[in-house]
Amino acid sequence: MQLKEKPVYKEIDAVIEKYNKPGGLIRILQKVQDMYGYLSEDVQIYIADRLKLPISEVNGVVTFYSLFSTKPKGKYTIGVCLGTACYVKGANDILKKIKDELKINEDETTEDGLFTLRATRCIGACGLAPVITVGDDVHGRINPGEVPKILSKYREKDVDTNIKNKDKVSCFRVAEYIKE
Numbered sequence: 001m002q003l004k005e006k007p008v009y010k011e012i013d014a015v016i017e018k019y020n021k022p023g024g025l026i027r028i029l030q031k032v033q034d035m036y037g038y039l040s041e042d043v044q045i046y047i048a049d050r051l052k053l054p055i056s057e058v059n060g061v062v063t064f065y066s067l068f069s070t071k072p073k074g075k076y077t078i079g080v081c082l083g084t085a086c087y088v089k090g091a092n093d094i095l096k097k098i099k100d101e102l103k104i105n106e107d108e109t110t111e112d113g114l115f116t117l118r119a120t121r122c123i124g125a126c127g128l129a130p131v132i133t134v135g136d137d138v139h140g141r142i143n144p145g146e147v148p149k150i151l152s153k154y155r156e157k158d159v160d161t162n163i164k165n166k167d168k169v170s171c172f173r174v175a176e177y178i179k180e
C-alpha cells in the first residue's frame, strides 16, 4: 500500500502519543476506529508510518480482529451469530432473510447507511439461540419471519432501542441477559 499524499491527522497523533507503548497497537487502532468509525487504508498507513512499523503488521492486526472494520459502517451493525447453538437452530436461514430484506451481503452496508451486516461467532447468549444483535440490542429465539418487523423498528426515526418482547419478538439488552 502506498500513501499518495501524507495527511496530517492531529487526532491520530494525539492517540498515538497517549498509547504508544509496547503492545499499544490494538488500543491505538481501537481509539482511532472510535473516532472515524473505521480504519481506512490511508489511516492504517499513517499509523504504521508514525509507529515506524511495517504496514503489513498494522494491516495484519486490522484484518485479524473482527472488531476492526476497513469500510464505513452503518448506524446499526447487525450481527448474526453463526455459533453452533445458533447454527443448528436455523441461523443461516435468518442470515439469508436479512440479506434478502436489506439487499446486501455480509460485511456490506445498506445504501441509506442504516445497517451493516456481519456474521459473528458465539456471543455467549446460546440459551436464546438463534440470536442476532442490532447495535447494542440482542434479539433471541427469532425466526426468519420476524426479521422484517425487527428491521422496521430500527428504520423508524424515533426508534426505541429498548424494545422488549413486543409482538412475541424476544429482545434483550446484553447486559440484562448476562445479569440473569
Ligand code: FES
Binding pocket: 081, 082, 083, 084, 085, 086, 087, 121, 122, 123, 124, 125, 126, 127, 129, 131
Ligand atoms: S452460538 Fe449463538 S449465542 Fe452462542
